[in-house]
Amino acid sequence: MKKKEISFKFSAVALAVLLAGCGGGGSDGYYNNGSSSTESGGSINNGGSNAVETNYHLIINASKPQLVVTGDTAVITVKLADVNGGGVSGESVVLAVEDTINNGVTIEGSSNVKSDENGNAIFTIRLTPSNVKNISELLRDGIRLNAIYKDAAGKLTSQTRILEVVDSVQSSNIAQYHLDIAVNKPTLVVTGDNAIVTVKAIDENGGGVSGREVTLSIVDTKTNKVTINGSSVGITDSNGNIKYNITLPTVPDSLVSNIIDSGITLDAKIVDGNQVVSKQSIKINVSKGVIEQPIGNITFGKSGELAKTADALYYREALSAHVVDIDGKPLPNYRVTMSIDLLRAGRGYFQTKAQLDGTRNIRLNPLRANLNTQNSNLRQQESLLASIQGEPVQSAEITRLQNEIATVEQQIRDQRSLLAKAQTNLELAQNRKNEPFIQQYQAEIISINGEIAQLNLRLEGLRVKLTTAIASATAEKQQRINQQTNIVNDLKNQTQTIADAIKSIESLVLPSRVQSYCEIVDKSNVQLATGFVDPQGNVSPTFTYTTDSTGKFNFSVQYLRQYAGWQTVEFKAKTSVSTKDLNSSLVYGLGLLKEDFDSEAGQPFDESPYGQNCALNDPFAGLLP
Structure with a gap:
């Protein structure tokens, strides 16, 4: 019997401490509840500041969808991908925090990082409460991140993403949902074009939220003339998705330069049962002429459920992937090869609630x-x-x-x-x-x-x-x-x-555990802890699946419980469509089962298998005078 993963029902500060740590995790619905591009696939989150004819685009993942205004950190993974989702290595990717002077958010280390062998550039951002100029504005607007890449020809592509900011108050003020936005094309052309936009509502366990109202808006629609075919308000389906069709009409010569420079920015929002608004944004490139378009798209879905194996040594989760062509039509009977790459690993330890209460008294x-x-x-x-x-x-x-x-x-x-x-x-x-x-x-x-x-x-x-x-x-x-x-x-x-x-x-509601996490920079000797489970129960880091009549295939992943919370991996999917490779990826943090997380008994993951040498993550630090 499967059980729900960790449910985030504590205060915002508690959520912050739970999710903080130098980048541990990043998978939706787990201990490190992240806003990843899991539903976006490898060929859809694309940006467009000064966008011209380029076959590259950027995908932004965050290890959590929200930061807490009393002080917090998040790991941002920016993937540089080619038109069909393949990672592009060895290229400089720039991350910028919009309005960093006023919102108190900075990048730890360089803002210019070369992409690794999988096309990923990893950054850590920190929110310092003493540097926040206007807390009410930060809580209202959140943090906008902009990623930029300039290719060898000097052509730019960019992408944007919003991280929400919450106050250190009761959990009713923490959004129950967050959003992902996907577009089926990296670039639209000024001679007239259209695209399919998919917005997914995701709950705190990583599952899709059905029957919820989502609003999509096009920024500066009066100038760029981009419109939504039909209503801008829709209801999510059983998988938490709502699709919109947008149209870019032929752009007048006088507006071509402006729309190429600015791209098309889409904003989406959802209101949960507590009337808390969650927002997300995405940017689409605009080009002067016809360029290569993706041949299709692979998107991932998660069950939002985690289970222990019978011997209690492993965690296992069921996931799925969907393969479609550029128009969104399913591609049946396609062989898709899945592989796993280690993205991040960390050393450190978990403090139990009893230990946290002791720390509370030490502070008091x-x-x-x-x-x-x-x-x-x-x-x-x-x-x-x-x-x-x-x-x-x-x-x-x-x-x-x-x-x-x-x-x-x-x-x-x-x-x-x-x-x-x-x-x-x-x-x-x-x-x-x-x-x-x-x-x-x-x-x-x-x-x-x-x-x-x-x-x-x-x-x-x-x-x-x-x-x-x-x-x-x-x-x-x-x-x-x-x-x-x-x-x-x-x-x-x-x-x-x-x-x-x-x-x-005194009033801070603490979670059952808080993680102190420090990133391992040199991962050359770090062993991969995750594998795919084939129908016979064998575990392997690679496996080939075949899509069914709906273009979908299901798969399971398994990892030792002692590695939960200490590794983040990237699932990569690859297939061939019309003799061209189609790639996609899913950033997946090794999550924890709620009953284990809440247990007062010691757990296999309480100490990192890579050692405990990591500074204490003090949940009360942001509250000290």
């Missing part, structure tokens, strides 16, 4: 101690602020001026007392008509009034100085209050940041 203990210290500092600084706010406005200058004003005011009172006495004496002298005393007291009154006037002038000047001194002291006090308020606010922010980090770490 210093944070909690720091929070207590910061709270104590905050209380002290708040007390100091209250003390400053309660202080009277005072200074040495204010005290001196207040004392001097009091002295002058007393002097004025004394002079007024003398004035009153002189006025009384004057009145008595006048009553007695004592002229000498009258003159004496009149002179005293004039002198005293003069003295009072001088004292009042001095008093007014002192009061002006006092007002200025009080204003200066008030400003100085306010400055101290402001400085102390800033200290308090900074401490509050630091304290809140630590409290938020503690809450995030």
